Each structure stands twice: as structure tokens, then as C-alpha cells.
Amino acid sequence: MSKKFKDFSEEEKNIYRQNMRHSAAHVLAEAVTKIFPKAKVTLGPPIKDGFYYDFEVEKPFTPENLKDITKLMQKIINKNSLFVGREVSKADAFELVKGNQYKEEILESMEEDSLVTFWSHSNGEFEDLCRGGHVNSTGEIKSFKLLSTAGAYWRGDENNTMLQRIYGTAWESKEALKEYINRIEEAEKRDHRKLGKSLNLFFFDPIAPASPFFLPNGTIILSELEKYVKDLYNLYDYKEVITPQIFNTELWKRSGHYENYLENMFFVSIDKKEFGVKPMNCPAAALVYASEIHSYRDLPLRLADFGRLHRNERSGVTHGLTRVRSFSQDDAHIFCKFDQIQAEIENFLDMLNESYKTFKFDNIRFELSLRPEKRVGDENTWNESEKILKNILDKNNYKYSMQSGEGAFYGPKIDAFVPDAIGREWQLGTVQLDFSLPERFSLEYIEEDGSRQKPVVIHRAMLGSLERFLGVLIEHLSGNFPTWLSPVQAIIIPITDKHLDYSYDIYKQFKSKNIRIEIDESNERMNAKIRNAQLRKIPYMFIIGDNEMSSKTVSVRTRNGKETSSISRVDILEQVNSEILNRF
RNA sequence: GCCCUAGUAGCUCAGUUGGCUAGAGCAGCCGAUUUGUAAUCGGCAGGUCGCGGGUUCGAAUCCCCCCUAGGGCUCCA
Known part of the structure; x- marks a missing residue:
């Protein structure tokens, strides 16, 4: 290269690294297909800090295999052969990938008359259907390391066949690779599962999978967190309620959870009747609201509930404190008039900012999720409410991005993300409008003119799950609590x-x-x-x-x-x- | 749920191709020591080798089942 890497702009560096990592994936694919001639290549994109390639092979890769593959890759890199692209017609392309149903599927998804590119290196010894994005020659992959293997479904869909994935990382220099490895080690030192053990904060027992036991030390921290949130609630005029743990299934049918959230719920049978353990607080909040007649003067009514929630997460997805089956949230539901939405959300974001500052989280970023295809509520309501949320973010100069189609079926939402001390980003707070709950539970208030009106419900959480927040906080502070x-x-x-x-x-x-x-x-x-x-x-x-x-x-x-x-x-x-x- | 890996004392880990009463450090207990900014010394005690089954004269070690944990499961040619 004519220009040195260190003189690149940040953006150029990123692109260069992406190309290099993608190129490394090609080299990996060549090595694998040479060692395992029956292996079918599928996809091999660059990812954050590295790359992967998915193969269909008879047997999963072993750590021994990785060593052999690494050696061969290094040989290919040392030869420093050029990456060469060529364009072929779609028909020819099908001929070239014949027998590889994955590549055929990719081709099928492409436009009818488009030309297809193939890229090769090692003087044509390996060629792959690929849209491009490479470095000039294999020698530009200065420093790489294969990290791990994993099963991965074709296109991430568990109904598809499972492929074998190899993860790797690649960098422009040995030093950069080393720095990256150090970064990973630093993250491991901060791992909340390790620190939780060494600081005697919590433990897990197989007798209650994915459900933490908090020791006295951990309990103190959680109590302090809760106390802090309650102080803020006092300041921001919230009222706290305590609601039941299990409800007759009728409630979950009414709320829609029985339809949409069934597989994540736990059920018990009492007196031959079916009861569901609550995975969320909203229906209970609705019942609390409905227990009295409300005047417009009562609104906004902010009901906080630290109730313990249980969700039946699939066995493979639980993780330390950050994904558990039993937890509590700093959850609250705000019942208000439509024209109060803006003030309420602004108010909430103020509180959220204040609290994140307390925990030394800076650089909050928001995501505004807009209407999904499947939704309730009329267009006008969606238009209006999306506009309100966007206004709030613009007016306060919040850093945010828009995610079209990512909103909940019952309303648009704003999620808050913060980077921790070593740059990893976590989603913490969320605020969501809900047009469905008031409908399902026939919630009302009496307007000034005596008419009955429907309130809007705002779901919101600042720290989210307190368990999860503790996990994030441990890693953010490396266990050095204020x-x-x-x-x-x-x-x-x-x-x-x-x-x-x-x-x-x-x-x-x-x-x-x-x-x-x-x-x-x-x-x-x-x-x-x-x-x-x-x-x-x-x-x-x-x-x-x-x-x-x-x-x-x-x-x-x-x-x-x-x-x-x-x-x-x-x-x-x-x-x-x-x-x-x-x-x- | 699926793929791979792992599970030995409270914790961190040894335990070589199946073969003596399964080891170490830390923590714990007992004793000695009374000491200025990150580990004083000595002793004692502690284990259903994740659970259940199988192979074998013999299993922590090999095989099967289950449980739990860990790494993953579209950052889309």
C-alpha cells in the first residue's frame, strides 16, 4: 500500500480492517476446503474485531483442526497472492456453485439479470462467490488468530441445518492483535460472574437454574440501588405499589400474554385452575388503575412496581446476571392523557440522565423504534406519538438513531444505550407507549366535561432489571463500587x-x-x-x-x-x- | 431448543496410556507471633471426583443417559 495504515483516517482504518478481515475469511475457507475437501463453504463476513466463516462439514471442528487450519492459512498468507475478481452471468454462476445449496440459495435471492462476482486468490486455487471488499493480496493480512468454533444455523434460523462456524480475528500488525487480546483479557477480569464470586455477591445453584442467590454483600448493593430509585421516585412523584405474583390465566388471556408470551411463562395449577407467574407487571398495574374511578385531575398517575418477575428463558440463552429467569425491575407505568405524553417522557428522560450520571455512565445514546408491520392503534395515533417522541429527542439534543419497524406492536419506544468503562455498549432504560393495554382492560378517566376517556399507558424502566444492572455495574466499575x-x-x-x-x-x-x-x-x-x-x-x-x-x-x-x-x-x-x- | 467444550475440597487448579489410602495453594479451625501501608510461621481438618447406569479383576480416567455451566446460533454474496 502506498499510504501507511497509521496515516489513515478512522473511517479508512475501519474499511481497511473490514476488507482485511473479510479477506482472512476467504483464506480460512481455502484452508478448510483443502484440509476437508467435502466441506461446503457458505458465508464469511467481517464482524466487529474479526471475522467468521460458516461451513457445512460432517464433523464439528476440533481445537486440533484449528491448529492445522491456522498453519495452512499462514502458508497461504506468506505466498502473498493477489485477490482477483471477475464477473459472470447468473447462469454461469449457478454452474460454478453447483452442488452447494447455500450458494445457490444466495444466487436465487439476487436480481434476475444481474452480473455476479467471484473472487479468487492463491492464483485461482480457491474461488468464492463474493460481492467483494478485499485487500490487494493475502500478505496484507498481517496478524490473525482463530478464536473459537461454534454451531450456527444457516441464516440464523433454527429450522435450517446447523453449520460449523469458525471465529477469528485479524489486525494490521502484531501489536494491534496483542492489544486486542489484552482487551479481551481485561474484559474477562471484569467478568461479573468472576467478581460476583470473589466478592461474595451472589451464586447460582443447579437446583434453581438461571436464578441468582444474593449473598449479604450483593443484597446490600441491590437494596442501595432500590433505595436510590425510590428516592428518585419521591422526587419525581411516583407512587409505589405491590402486586401479586401469580394470577389466574384469565388475566393473561385478557392482557394478550397468553397469546404472545406463552412459551416464556411459568404456570402452576391451584384447585384445578391454571395460574401464570407474572413475567411482566403491566396487567397488574392496569388492575390497580382500574380499582378506582379516576378523574382527569388524577393524571398523570405514576405507579412503580418492583415486583419479582419470572421468565422462562430458553436454556441456551441465560447468562450470569445479565439474562436470568427470576428478577425484578425498576418498573413503572404512567397513566396519562395523550397531551401529557411529551411532558411525562421528558420528565422520565431527565430522571434517567440524572441516574446514569450517578453511576458514571456517559455518552448515552438512544434508539427510537417506530411502528412495526403488525400493530394495534389507528394511523393517526401512531403518527402523532412518533412525532412526539422524535420531538423530545431533537429538542433536547439527544444522540439517537431511528429504527423503523422495531417498535412494539402496542406502541413506539425509546431505548437508552450506554458504553461501559471498556467501551462495550449496554441497553439499560426503555420507555414505551402503549395503546393496547387501556383498550384490553377498558381503562378510563372522567374528563373535565364529564365524558369517559381512555388514558395512555407509558411503560418505563431506568435501570431495567436490577440484577442485570448489577451485572453491568460490576463490569463497568470492575467491582470497585462507590x-x-x-x-x-x-x-x-x-x-x-x-x-x-x-x-x-x-x-x-x-x-x-x-x-x-x-x-x-x-x-x-x-x-x-x-x-x-x-x-x-x-x-x-x-x-x-x-x-x-x-x-x-x-x-x-x-x-x-x-x-x-x-x-x-x-x-x-x-x-x-x-x-x-x-x-x- | 440446537452445536461444541467443561464439571475433582468453600475457591483456583494438578491428577500422564484405567492400577496403591485422589494431591497442592488459598480460604477454614487450632497454636505460636504483636508486627507501620498488598500474603508471618507451624499444625489440624476438609472430597458421594455433577447425577444415574454400563464396560472391567479394577473407573476421577472408557461408553451411554440426564443435570448444570461456558462459547456460539444472519454484524447477511
């Missing part, structure tokens, strides 16, 4: 046991302010006590020795290694306390 969330906020480390009495004194003082504090009374040396506290990621360590005892002070070490010797007890108490109260 003081207000830390299960143990400070630990006193007496150097010898003659410092114990003074330590108790400090302990009582902090305890009386409701600070979660411990004394390390173990028969260990100070160094070991510090190490233990560090490993537990306790934000404050108070070292107590002769100096502190005689001057009635404490020496403070924070978990990031900052040391301050002999500061006044009142000062440090104030500091810790204000961090907690301000949720800093």
Missing part, C-alpha cells in the same frame, strides 16, 4: 491488639452514623490485613497504631493506594459520610 454502594464502606486495621480498644471507639462512632464499617481483628500482620481489604475492594482502610492512638487520629488508606496519615476523626467521618449521602 462508597455508597460498597457492602463494607470502611475497615479498621489495628496494627496490634493493644490498638483494639481505640479501634472499637472509632467503630462505634462510624456505626452510629450508619456507616458499614468493620474491624479486622484477625491475628494477621498489618500488611496481610491491608491486602485482604484491597482484595475485597473496600474503599477506606483506617490504620490504627501507636501514633493514631496517642494523637486521637486515624491514618487513611484508600483502595486506590492513596495514603493520608493521622487525620482527625471528625474530618474523615465527614468525608465518608458526605460521599455516602451524596452518592458520589
